[in-house]
Structures are given as C-alpha cells and as structure tokens.
Amino acid sequence: MxxxxxxxxxxxxxxxxxxxxxxxxxxxxxxxxxxxxxxxxxxxxxxxxxxxxxxxNMGAARLRAERSHTVGVIVPNLTNPFFAELLSGIEAMIDDAGLVVILANSGDLVERQDVVMQRMREHGVDGVILCPAAGTEPTYLRRATEWNLPLVQVLRHISDEADYAGVDYAGGMHQAVDYLVSLGHHRIAFAVHGPIHSAYHERISGFGEAMRSHGLGADMIIRVPNQLGEIANSANLLLNHSEPPTAVICFNDVIALGLSAGLYDCGVKIGSDFSLIGFDDVTDAEAMRPRLTSVSTAPATIGENAARLLLSRLRDPLRSPEKIVQQTQLHVRQSCAPAMIAAV
Amino acid sequence: MxxxxxxxxxxxxxxxxxxxxxxxxxxxxxxxxxxxxxxxxxxxxxxxxxxxxxxxNMGAARLRAERSHTVGVIVPNLTNPFFAELLSGIEAMIDDAGLVVILANSGDLVERQDVVMQRMREHGVDGVILCPAAGTEPTYLRRATEWNLPLVQVLRHISDEADYAGVDYAGGMHQAVDYLVSLGHHRIAFAVHGPIHSAYHERISGFGEAMRSHGLGADMIIRVPNQLGEIANSANLLLNHSEPPTAVICFNDVIALGLSAGLYDCGVKIGSDFSLIGFDDVTDAEAMRPRLTSVSTAPATIGENAARLLLSRLRDPLRSPEKIVQQTQLHVRQSCAPAMIAAV
DNA sequence: AAAAGATTTTAGATCGATCTAAATGCGCAT
DNA sequence: ATGCGCATTTAGATCGATCTAAAATCTTTT
CATH class of the missing domain: 1.10.260.40 (lambda repressor-like DNA-binding domains)
Structure with a gap:
C-alpha cells in the first residue's frame, strides 16, 4: 500500500x-x-x-515553529578524558529534555570556532554550549546576543554577559596547597600545559594566593608538553631545579599521569620520595599506582550544569545571566607523603 | 537597519x-x-x-531538497577512551565534508538505541554511523534499509547487508599470543569484560585459534568488572588460579590499566614477574609504567573509515555493502618478559 | 538585420509541518 | 424548538529554501 x-x-x-x-x-x-x-x-x-x-518531520516543523530541538556543543578537544566526561554529562541532560546534540570540535582555535559556530547557525540550533577556544574575546559572545542565540560558556569564562558553568579552580588550588602544606611541604611546584585561558589564569592565581597565604613562594611553575606521551620527559624539570620541590600540583590529571610515569622512569617513588596531586579526578586516573590524590571537579556534573543553564535559557530567554560554579573536593589517596620523609 | x-x-x-x-x-x-x-x-x-x-537556513533547504547535511552517530559509551578517539575520527571526516554530527549515547542498551534511532529519523539525518548495542539483531539493520536510511556499522558487526568499519580482532589476538609464545609463555590468560557482541566473539575465537595453533589450552578466560576502578580487585583471579598463568592478554587497555594496578597492589612486577598485553593502544595507556605492550587498533582511523564509508554511501546509495577492516599492530614496549625469568 | 543557439534569469509550485482565526458540533437551559 | 456557551475541528496562509520549465537576454551565425 x-x-x-x-x-x-x-x-x-x-x-x-x-x-x-x-x-x-x-x-x-x-x-x-x-x-x-x-x-x-x-x-x-x-x-x-x-x-x-x-x-x-522535525525539519518541516522547525520551519514554521522556529525551533529545531537541537543544541550545538562546541569543545576544544574530543579525546582528553576530561572533555569526554563533560560531553557525557551534557548529552545525558539534553537527551532527557528530548533534544539532540550537534557536536563540533574547535581544536582550540578561534578560526575553527568561527566556522563551526556559523555552521551551527545555519542548522538553526536552539542554543549553543561553548567551551571557548583560547583567545576568544568577549565581543565574540556579544555577537551571539545580537543573533538572539542562547549561549552558555562552560569551563572557560569569557564574559559576564552570558551564562557560565564552571569550577572553583582557585578553591581547588587552595585545597591542594593547604593539604601539601599540612604535610610539611614548603617547596611546591605547579605543572601546567595547554593554551592560556580563563581556567588557566584562575588556577595560576589560585596557586599564587594559596602559597602566599602560607608565606611561601609561588614562582615554581613549570610548563610541560600537551601530549600525554611526551610529558614524562619533563620530570627532570622538577628534579634538576636549583631548589628542587618536594611536591607538585598538576594542572590536570593528564599531567599527573604523565609526570608520574616520568618520575617512575627516574626512580623516584611517588607517595614516599615525592608528593604529587592531580586536578579533575577523571576516571582514567583510577588505575594509577600509587593511587592518585586529586582535586575532583566532576566534569560530568559540570556538563549537566551547562545543559541545565541552556535549557533554562530556552524557557526564559530574557533571564539575566547566571553562573553555576562547581565546588571542588580533594580526594586524598596515596600519591602524597609528609615532607620530612619525602626529602629528595 | x-x-x-x-x-x-x-x-x-x-x-x-x-x-x-x-x-x-x-x-x-x-x-x-x-x-x-x-x-x-x-x-x-x-x-x-x-x-x-x-x-x-539549512532547515528550509532541507524541506525541499530532502537532505539535512547531518549524520547521526550512535555509540554505546561516551567516556571510554576508545570511543572518545573513535568519535574524534568520525567528527573530523564529517566536518571535512561540510556536514555535522548529531550525537547520541545508546548506553549499550537496545531499547535506548531504538529511542535515539527514532529521534535521528525525526531529525532527518542523511545517514547513521552505529556502533550497535549488545544484543542488536540483524533484522534491526534490515529496517534501516526499508527506511532508505544509509547506515554504517562500526566496531561490532551485525549484518553483511550493511557497510562495516572494524578491526581484525582475531589477527590482533594472534599477534599477542604469538609474541607471548615467542617469549616462552605457555600459560596465558585472557581477561575480558563488558557485554557480548561480535567484537567480543572475534577476540575470544581469535584467542582460541592462536593458542591452539601453538598446541596450548585456551580455557583460561577470566571475567573482570566493567568499571576501571574495580578491575584491580580481579588481579587475584590470575594469581590464585590452580595453575597460575605467567601472562595475560587484556580485552582492552582499560582492563590492562586496571589489572596493572591490581598486580602492583599484590606486589607483582609487570615486565619481570608477569607479562601483560593490552588491546587498542589508546592514548591514555601511554602513562603506564612499565610501558604497555599493546595491540594497536587506531580507533581514530576506524572512525575515519566509518565516516568514509557513510559519505561514499551518500554519494552512491545503491553501492553494494562494503567492509573496511583495520589491521592491528603489536606495539612491543616493556610490560612483557620471557617466561623463564617471569616465573611467579 | 534577422535567426539560431547558448546562457542566464525567472515565475510559480512545492516540501510538511504550525499558526490563527473562523467554522462546526455538542450539551444544556429556556 | 431555539439560543447560548463551550469544546473541538478546520481552512487557508505561512515558514524559507529548492525544483523545473519557461522566459528573457546575450552571442554568434547567416
């Protein structure tokens, strides 16, 4: 028939x-x-x-109803476990609301972000969740407003004029520093990588504030490669320092995994000779031995928060901008030891 | 104006x-x-x-042109690093072709898969790349044909009536077994987890074939938990066996990371006391020490292959079904040792 | 200059759903 | 039986692009 x-x-x-x-x-x-x-x-x-x-036929409905039931999600990286968990949280909330996710990878480049944002607009997405590429200007977000495009910033804060879902990075840094200081550490390094963005600045300044609050110097910041497989080689930046640190806080768990491997290669025993703290507490770090002490940021929850903000924005487009800042939690495991027996 | x-x-x-x-x-x-x-x-x-x-206005164009320039991607898991890399490869190819990815997580459940597939149809996707949930029947794929919906199976093979992009799992198992046998191992275990699907069967039978080709028994198959953080506890399944194995091949790198941690907890030294091989060679395993010997499947490339097949199908809908099977490659690192010095 | 052929532009219908106000049907009261 | 009020259903226009064949314009040939 x-x-x-x-x-x-x-x-x-x-x-x-x-x-x-x-x-x-x-x-x-x-x-x-x-x-x-x-x-x-x-x-x-x-x-x-x-x-x-x-x-x-959602496409036909969309033409008359001016609503596509799609949400654009733009992230700078698809393979970093942190972003994988963030995306997972976003997708779950969007799916629950009966919408679908249109996914794009900006590769952390503003030019690529422009291209994929334009493509999102052509597809008539109801809104966008954007982890801004490094170098994104506040004027960029202003344009979304001019387009009447609902937008939520996630993880990297560019402007107060749009919704934001993130983490209390400074608070997390305080937790890590306070804990190491409580173990007697005075020479604490901070290992960073990746592009400069708001989350970067917040961690740097959080580290500085926390160290100074204990009367300690905050200048021992080492920069390591982006690729997990290459970070191990940077362990000697710590060991060969004129005043070697007794502990390191890592910008994220990828660095923690990489440095941990590098320190192992140098015969340094983490959790006795040397103390190390990760940041983000991603699932992948669960396999590390000794067990990683890490500042938990719950990326999946941040993703859910971002999606929640966007769905709320879709219901009430004129609502004033809002922030949801996830508090961190230090998960103490076995990668740290008191400084006195941790002397290198 | x-x-x-x-x-x-x-x-x-x-x-x-x-x-x-x-x-x-x-x-x-x-x-x-x-x-x-x-x-x-x-x-x-x-x-x-x-x-x-x-x-x-892509939506308006779509109504008349009967083409949405969107591709549905349905995966069973968003946070497993393997799927993150697969997705990355898919998105890159789809983006290159000027289309966008509509993403959905089936949670490895057929019922959820049905829901998200229906949603994809409502959104009028041009085609679907599907990693089938466990338990998916061949009749499921036949329905896509009836709908005139271009579809590519990826990683898990359900039917010869649709395109497929996957891995030569059996070949990879042979590589792992051959290598361990070349090191003198005779008692080799195979650690598995997750749902039963074609990729599972292929690895099991590949293990069996490879072991029997060396005149060895293939019955030492242990089942470990799905969650990375819980796998470590299964290490004693290996150690407490009536005839303990001297080596283990892991179903995937997640298991390798988890068992590695568990063996460390039991004081077993991988790469000297005991030999261990992973499967997939995902980026996250690069931080493991000793360095993981793993069968590389290049998930991002598989993703690209799947996207390539779908784009080809969109250009030529009547083309006969095709398979792209990625050959594996054993990356020998340091997690294995000869059996004679690996005696437990 | 006129005709023929090629190139470019156009008019009107179409796609499949939603919107909006009018029409219709039903039940109740007088 | 008639009128009123409410509930339900409907007719026609609309959304913004593409399709398709016809019309218009340009170029070349006779």
Missing part, C-alpha cells in the same frame, strides 16, 4: 489525516499532544500513525 | 534577492554555487549577503 511513489516513501501528516478522516491541523494537534483534541479523535489518529509508520 | 520586525530578525534569501535586484531562484543558485549564474550577478548577490549578514 504505497502512499507515495516509490522514490519518496515518506508518510506525511496529510496522509495520516486523510486515513483518520480529520484535517491536517487536527493531526498536528494530536502529535503535539494538545489538550484541545477529543480523546476519541486522538486515539483514532494515533492508531493510524502506528499503522502507517509515520515519522515526524 | 531591520528588514523584519524586531520579533523576527532573520534575513532571508528573499531579502537578499530584493536588495540585489534578482529573483529568489537566482539568489538560491548563487549560494549553491551553480555554474549557471553570471559572474557579475554572482558578485552582486554575494556582496549583498555579506552586507545583510545573511545566514543560510
């Missing part, structure tokens, strides 16, 4: 309406679950939809 | 056409880069588009 010729087999709402002996507008009210339709009529139309295998 | 009232600020192709003194159809031909338009006319129309900030 073809309703259309073989080249186009799509069952439309008009087909459904004809079979159910109602108008297209009634059939449309049925699929939108409008209370204005009688229950008999509704049942009849729904039965016909099932029989004919009707599939809603 | 609002061209519409404030409630709807969208610049349409009709606006562009009026400003450029051409018809809508001509303006449409310009944005589609049709060779049928004169260069003067083209330049004029393009200039007007820039001035007015015209943004293409």
């Amino acid at each position: 073809p309703l259309r010729d073989q080249k186009k087999s799509r069952v439309t709402l008009l087909d459904v309406a004809r079979h159910a002996n109602v108008s297209r507008a009634t059939a449309s009210l049925v699929i939108r679950k409008s209370p204005l339709v009688g229950s008999e009529t509704r049942a009849r139309v729904e039965e016909v939809m099932r029989e004919l295998g009707y599939v809603y | 609002p061209l519409r009232d404030q409630k709807k600020s969208r610049v349409t192709l009709l606006d562009v056409a009026r400003h450029a003194n051409v018809s809508r159809a001509t303006a449409s031909l310009v944005i589609r880069k049709s060779p049928l338009v004169g260069s003067e006319t083209r330049a004029r129309v393009e200039e007007v588009m820039r001035e007015l900030g015209y943004v293409y």
Whole structure:
C-alpha cells in the first residue's frame, strides 16, 4: 500500500489525516499532544500513525515553529578524558529534555570556532554550549546576543554577559596547597600545559594566593608538553631545579599521569620520595599506582550544569545571566607523603 | 537597519534577492554555487549577503531538497577512551565534508538505541554511523534499509547487508599470543569484560585459534568488572588460579590499566614477574609504567573509515555493502618478559 | 538585420509541518 | 424548538529554501 511513489516513501501528516478522516491541523494537534483534541479523535489518529509508520518531520516543523530541538556543543578537544566526561554529562541532560546534540570540535582555535559556530547557525540550533577556544574575546559572545542565540560558556569564562558553568579552580588550588602544606611541604611546584585561558589564569592565581597565604613562594611553575606521551620527559624539570620541590600540583590529571610515569622512569617513588596531586579526578586516573590524590571537579556534573543553564535559557530567554560554579573536593589517596620523609 | 520586525530578525534569501535586484531562484543558485549564474550577478548577490549578514537556513533547504547535511552517530559509551578517539575520527571526516554530527549515547542498551534511532529519523539525518548495542539483531539493520536510511556499522558487526568499519580482532589476538609464545609463555590468560557482541566473539575465537595453533589450552578466560576502578580487585583471579598463568592478554587497555594496578597492589612486577598485553593502544595507556605492550587498533582511523564509508554511501546509495577492516599492530614496549625469568 | 543557439534569469509550485482565526458540533437551559 | 456557551475541528496562509520549465537576454551565425 504505497502512499507515495516509490522514490519518496515518506508518510506525511496529510496522509495520516486523510486515513483518520480529520484535517491536517487536527493531526498536528494530536502529535503535539494538545489538550484541545477529543480523546476519541486522538486515539483514532494515533492508531493510524502506528499503522502507517509515520515519522515526524522535525525539519518541516522547525520551519514554521522556529525551533529545531537541537543544541550545538562546541569543545576544544574530543579525546582528553576530561572533555569526554563533560560531553557525557551534557548529552545525558539534553537527551532527557528530548533534544539532540550537534557536536563540533574547535581544536582550540578561534578560526575553527568561527566556522563551526556559523555552521551551527545555519542548522538553526536552539542554543549553543561553548567551551571557548583560547583567545576568544568577549565581543565574540556579544555577537551571539545580537543573533538572539542562547549561549552558555562552560569551563572557560569569557564574559559576564552570558551564562557560565564552571569550577572553583582557585578553591581547588587552595585545597591542594593547604593539604601539601599540612604535610610539611614548603617547596611546591605547579605543572601546567595547554593554551592560556580563563581556567588557566584562575588556577595560576589560585596557586599564587594559596602559597602566599602560607608565606611561601609561588614562582615554581613549570610548563610541560600537551601530549600525554611526551610529558614524562619533563620530570627532570622538577628534579634538576636549583631548589628542587618536594611536591607538585598538576594542572590536570593528564599531567599527573604523565609526570608520574616520568618520575617512575627516574626512580623516584611517588607517595614516599615525592608528593604529587592531580586536578579533575577523571576516571582514567583510577588505575594509577600509587593511587592518585586529586582535586575532583566532576566534569560530568559540570556538563549537566551547562545543559541545565541552556535549557533554562530556552524557557526564559530574557533571564539575566547566571553562573553555576562547581565546588571542588580533594580526594586524598596515596600519591602524597609528609615532607620530612619525602626529602629528595 | 531591520528588514523584519524586531520579533523576527532573520534575513532571508528573499531579502537578499530584493536588495540585489534578482529573483529568489537566482539568489538560491548563487549560494549553491551553480555554474549557471553570471559572474557579475554572482558578485552582486554575494556582496549583498555579506552586507545583510545573511545566514543560510539549512532547515528550509532541507524541506525541499530532502537532505539535512547531518549524520547521526550512535555509540554505546561516551567516556571510554576508545570511543572518545573513535568519535574524534568520525567528527573530523564529517566536518571535512561540510556536514555535522548529531550525537547520541545508546548506553549499550537496545531499547535506548531504538529511542535515539527514532529521534535521528525525526531529525532527518542523511545517514547513521552505529556502533550497535549488545544484543542488536540483524533484522534491526534490515529496517534501516526499508527506511532508505544509509547506515554504517562500526566496531561490532551485525549484518553483511550493511557497510562495516572494524578491526581484525582475531589477527590482533594472534599477534599477542604469538609474541607471548615467542617469549616462552605457555600459560596465558585472557581477561575480558563488558557485554557480548561480535567484537567480543572475534577476540575470544581469535584467542582460541592462536593458542591452539601453538598446541596450548585456551580455557583460561577470566571475567573482570566493567568499571576501571574495580578491575584491580580481579588481579587475584590470575594469581590464585590452580595453575597460575605467567601472562595475560587484556580485552582492552582499560582492563590492562586496571589489572596493572591490581598486580602492583599484590606486589607483582609487570615486565619481570608477569607479562601483560593490552588491546587498542589508546592514548591514555601511554602513562603506564612499565610501558604497555599493546595491540594497536587506531580507533581514530576506524572512525575515519566509518565516516568514509557513510559519505561514499551518500554519494552512491545503491553501492553494494562494503567492509573496511583495520589491521592491528603489536606495539612491543616493556610490560612483557620471557617466561623463564617471569616465573611467579 | 534577422535567426539560431547558448546562457542566464525567472515565475510559480512545492516540501510538511504550525499558526490563527473562523467554522462546526455538542450539551444544556429556556 | 431555539439560543447560548463551550469544546473541538478546520481552512487557508505561512515558514524559507529548492525544483523545473519557461522566459528573457546575450552571442554568434547567416
């Protein structure tokens, strides 16, 4: 029983309406679950939809209703475990709301971000969750406002004029520094990598504040490679320092894993000879031995927060900008030891 | 200069056409880069588009052209590093082709897969790249054919009636077994987890074949938990065996990381006391010490292969089904030692 | 200059759903 | 039986792009 010729087999709402002996507008009210339709009529139309295998055409609805039920998600990296967990949290919330995620990788480049943002606009996304590429200017977010495009910044804060879901990076740095100081460490390094962005600045200044609050110097900041496999070689930056640190706080768990491997290669025993703290507490770090002490940021929860903000923005476009800042939690495990027995 | 009232600020192709003194159809031909338009006319129309900030409406185009320029990607897990790398490869190829990825997580459940597949159809995706949930039947893929929905299976093979991009799992198992046997190991275990699917069967049978080809028993298969943090506890399954193995091949690198940690906890030295091989060679395993010997499957490349197949299918819908099977490569590092000095 | 052929542009219909106000049907009261 | 009020259904326009064949314009040939 073809309703259309073989080249186009799509069952439309008009087909459904004809079979159910109602108008297209009634059939449309049925699929939108409008209370204005009688229950008999509704049942009849729904039965016909099932029989004919009707599939809603979101594209057609979108043209008239000016709503695509899609959300753009732009991240700077797809393979870093942190972003994988963030994306997981975002997708779960968006899915729960009955929308779909259109995904793009900016590669942490503003030019690529422009390209994918334009593509999102062409696809008429209802809103965007953006982890801004390094170097993104506040004017960039202002343009989204001009476009009437709902937007949530996540993890990297560019502007107070848009919603933001992030982490209390400074608070997390304080927790790490305070803990190491409580173990008697005075020479504490901070290992960083990646591009300069708000999350970077917050961690740097958080480290500085925390160290100074204990009357300690905050200048021992080493820069390591971005690639996990190359970070191990940077362990000697710590060991060959004129005044070697007794502990290191890592910008993220990728650095913690990499430095841990490098210190192992140099015969240094973490958790006795040397203390090390990660940041983010991603799942992948669970396999590290000794067990990693890490500042937990719960990336999946941050993703959920971002999605929550966007969904809220879609319901109330004129709501004033809001921030959800996730508090960190230090998970003490076995990668740190008191400084007195940790002397190198 | 609002061209519409404030409630709807969208610049349409009709606006562009009026400003450029051409018809809508001509303006449409310009944005589609049709060779049928004169260069003067083209330049004029393009200039007007820039001035007015015209943004293409993909949804409108889709309604008439029956093409959405979107590709559905359904994976069973978003946080496993393997799938993160696979997704990265897919997104890169799809982006290169000027399409966008609509992402969904099936949670490895057929019922969820049904829901997200339906949603993909409503959104009118041009095609789907599907890593089938465990328990997916061949009839499931047959339905995609009935829907005229281009589909590529990736990693888990359900049916010969659809394109498939995967790995030569059996070949990889042979490489691992051959290598351990070349080191003198005879008692080799195989550590598995996760749901039963084609990739699972291929690895099991590949292990069996490889072991039997060396006249060895293939019954030492241990099942470990799915969560990375819980796998370590399974190390004693190896150590407390009536005839303890001297080596283990891990179903994937997640298991390798987890068992490595568990063996460390038991005081077993990998790469001297005991030999261990991973599978997939994901980036995250680069931090392991001793350095992990792993069978490389290049997940990002598999993702690219899957996308390549789908793009090819979009160009030639009637092409016969094709398979791209990625050959594995054993990356020998330091997690294995000869059996004679590896006696437990 | 006129005709023929090639190139470029156009008019009107179409895609499948939603919107909006009008029409219709039903139940109740007089 | 008629009128009123409410519930339900409907007709026609709309959304913004593409499709398709016809019309218009330009170039070349006779």
